[in-house]
Amino acid sequence: MSVPTTSGNARRDDLVCVIHAEYHEALLFHAKGVCKRFGFDPSFANDLLQEVYMKVLLRPELIQEGLDKSGPSYLFTMIKRNCINLQRKGKSLDRLKEVFDHEAPRIADINHLCIQIHAENFLEDLQACLSEQDFEIMRRYINGYTYQEIGQEIGMNSSTVGVRIHRSRKMLVKHLA
Amino acid sequence: MEKGKVQQLNLFEMGSGKELLHPILQIPMLAKILKPFFPEIERKPKDYEAILNHISFYLLEQQTVRSKLLEKELSEECYTTLYGLKLQLKKSELQKLSFAVELHKEKFEAFIRNEEIEEID
Numbered sequence: 001m002s003v004p005t006t007s008g009n010a011r012r013d014d015l016v017c018v019i020h021a022e023y024h025e026a027l028l029f030h031a032k033g034v035c036k037r038f039g040f041d042p043s044f045a046n047d048l049l050q051e052v053y054m055k056v057l058l059r060p061e062l063i064q065e066g067l068d069k070s071g072p073s074y075l076f077t078m079i080k081r082n083c084i085n086l087q088r089k090g091k092s093l094d095r096l097k098e099v100f101d102h103e104a105p106r107i108a109d110i111n112h113l114c115i116q117i118h119a120e121n122f123l124e125d126l127q128a129c130l131s132e133q134d135f136e137i138m139r140r141y142i143n144g145y146t147y148q149e150i151g152q153e154i155g156m157n158s159s160t161v162g163v164r165i166h167r168s169r170k171m172l173v174k175h176l177a
Numbered sequence: 178m179e180k181g182k183v184q185q186l187n188l189f190e191m192g193s194g195k196e197l198l199h200p201i202l203q204i205p206m207l208a209k210i211l212k213p214f215f216p217e218i219e220r221k222p223k224d225y226e227a228i229l230n231h232i233s234f235y236l237l238e239q240q241t242v243r244s245k246l247l248e249k250e251l252s253e254e255c256y257t258t259l260y261g262l263k264l265q266l267k268k269s270e271l272q273k274l275s276f277a278v279e280l281h282k283e284k285f286e287a288f289i290r291n292e293e294i295e296e297i298d
Contacts, residue, residue, distance in 0.1 A: 016289055024282050025209045026258050033261030042264070053285065057292055072213040076254040 012060035019056060023072055027052065030076050034083045048082045088144030129175050134168050141165050198222055199229040206275040207236070210262060214255040236263055237271070 019027075031045035052075060056063045066074035123142075127135050133154070140150045147165075151158040199222055202208045211218060211232070218225050228250060235244045242263050248256050265274055 020282070020286060020289060022209075023213055024285060025206055025278055026211075026213045028278065028281060029210060029261035029265070030254065030258040031261065032264060033257035033259075036261065036264055037257065042261075045261075049285070050288070053289055054292070057289070073254060076258070 008060075011064075012057065015060050015064055016053065016056050019053075019075065023075060024049075026072070027075060027079060031079050031083075034080055038083050038087050040083070040086065044083075044086065048079050048086075051082050052078050091144035126172070129172070130168055134164055137161060137164050138168050199226060199233070201229055201233040201236070204271065204275075206271075206278055210258060214252065214258070232259065235259065236266060239263075242267060 027049055028045060031048040032042045034048070035042050035044045055078065063074070066078075070077070123139060126138055130138060136154060137150055137156075140153065145153075147158040147161045150156070150161045154161070156164075198219070202211070202218065202222070208219075211229075215225055218229075222229075231244075231247055231250065235247055236259065242260065244256075247259065251259070269277070
């Protein structure tokens with residue numbers, strides 16, 4: 001990664017200032033609207049907005065390119081994608097618990113601290129007892145993807161994806177019990 | 178003759194000033210929010226009059242937070258933004274909200290400056 005030059009920093013700062021001056025209000029209310037639509041508390045809008053600014057600070061060239069290509073619409077799409085990722089992360093944790101209920105740590109207070117390490121070990125276990133394709137499906141499922149999204153990525157009908165997940169879960173219950 | 182000239186000047190000023198702007202665009206926060214979606218809104222206000230009337234009714238008069246009409250007429254991004262604004266307008270008055278947004282903007286400015294400084298360090 002190249003170190004940004006002073007003029008690069010100046011360009012980056014200009015870009016952040018323009019976005020802040022011209023689009024901040026619209027981005028804020030867009031984030032609030034998106035949060036409501038995705039079922040999040042409106043206070044998440046600040047996090048979504050913060051992520052946009054961080055991306056602008058860290059990857060100004062990419063953002064400039066996006067703005068040149070699509071205009072301010074690029075920024076609104078970024079907010080929506082950030083929200084989808086947030087939702088996916090939430091789903092991922094829920095699904096991990098759902099699939100991996102037998103071995104998940106029981107103490108609620110430390111659950112969130114050790115779930116990541118557990119998840120990694122669990123994925124290794126999954127790989128050992130599922131076929132390659134079923135593992136790919138389950139890995140995506142645990143990561144919060146929808147049946148349709150998994151189907152699109154693997155090239156499979158979404159209902160078939162659902163059946164494969166159901167069978168894998170049944171098999172895993174026996175295997176991990 | 179002189180009276181006529183004065184009248185003409187007045188007419189000219191009325192025709193070229195902010196009077197031509199739609200009332201909703203005279204509220205700075207709303208003008209700022211709408212501009213990214215309608216970049217030519219200040220140059221060709223007549224073209225946007227109908228849609229601005231609908232937006233104005235939705236934001237300032239309508240009781241419900243959803244508008245099927247605007248959902249059809251506007252882009253998804255624009256409608257979601259106005260929907261977010263409408264949700265906030267249900268909770269507080271326009272003036273209070275404008276003030277809160279100004280504060281929010283200042284906070285983010287401080288955040289951006291802080292991040293820039295941290296990166297330089």
